[in-house]
Amino acid sequence: MTRWYRERKKDYYYREAKKAGYRARSSFKLIQIQKRYHVLRRDGIFIDLGASPGGWSQVAAKYGKVIAVDIASMAPIENVVFIKGDITSDEIIERIKEHVVMADAVISDASPNISGNYTMDQARSVWLCENALRIAKEFLKPGGNFVCKIFEGEDYPEFFSKVKENFRMVKPHAPQASRKQSSEKYIIAKGFVKRF
Ligand SMILES: C[S@@+](CC[C@H](N)C(=O)[O-])C[C@H]1O[C@@H](n2cnc3c(N)ncnc32)[C@H](O)[C@@H]1O
Numbered sequence: 001m002t003r004w005y006r007e008r009k010k011d012y013y014y015r016e017a018k019k020a021g022y023r024a025r026s027s028f029k030l031i032q033i034q035k036r037y038h039v040l041r042r043d044g045i046f047i048d049l050g051a052s053p054g055g056w057s058q059v060a061a062k063y064g065k066v067i068a069v070d071i072a073s074m075a076p077i078e079n080v081v082f083i084k085g086d087i088t089s090d091e092i093i094e095r096i097k098e099h100v101v102m103a104d105a106v107i108s109d110a111s112p113n114i115s116g117n118y119t120m121d122q123a124r125s126v127w128l129c130e131n132a133l134r135i136a137k138e139f140l141k142p143g144g145n146f147v148c149k150i151f152e153g154e155d156y157p158e159f160f161s162k163v164k165e166n167f168r169m170v171k172p173h174a175p176q177a178s179r180k181q182s183s184e185k186y187i188i189a190k191g192f193v194k195r196f
Pocket residue numbers: 023024026027049050051052053054055056057069070071072085086087088109110111112113128
């Protein structure tokens with residue numbers, strides 16, 4: 001695919017996001033995931049990790065109640081409770097518990113600040129995923145769903161296997177709305193099974 005075509009496509013999602021009132025083009029990634037995998041159920045409770053500026057929360061809030069977490073601030077959205085916090089911190093579980101006991105889905109689009117050193121960025125991405133999985137295991141109802149953005153690389157297969165231990169169906173997904181040159185993937189995991 002030529003750079004020209006890629007840029008046009010980027011502009012396409014950017015324009016569509018603006019038109020639809022979404023804060024980020026990333027909203028379309030969740031819309032595409034939802035269309036294909038039905039991870040958000042009607043009237044559900046969802047925990048959105050790495051939520052700012054709120055594109056995913058806007059989509060999820062159309063289905064139910066959202067608890068959104070990010071280290072960066074986020075402007076209010078109806079039906080969304082925002083927690084400013086670090087998903088890798090010890091206290092985040094207690095802070096989320098102030099708002100929700102159990103969730104139907106935990107969705108994470110959290111990404112590290114890109115340093116340009118791919119090995120380091122990939123390791124940080126997996127660290128965010130490990131923490132997203134920790135939060136998912138704490139809050140998901142039996143049968144609940146988990147979506148997690150991850151940069152492909154050395155630690156990816158091990159993390160993928162770890163997710164498989166707790167879910168009936170686990171698949172990698174590359175949304176069309178991701179930039180084609182991107183190495184990001186989403187792990188889609190359905191049917192949470194609690195194991196100790
Ligand atoms: C790609 S953006 C998310 C976009 C969002 N899903 C949307 O649709 O608007 C990645 C987010 O991850 C957040 N993030 C990175 N590390 C984090 C951490 N340790 N705890 C919470 N959020 C984190 C960043 O602040 C950033 O807002």
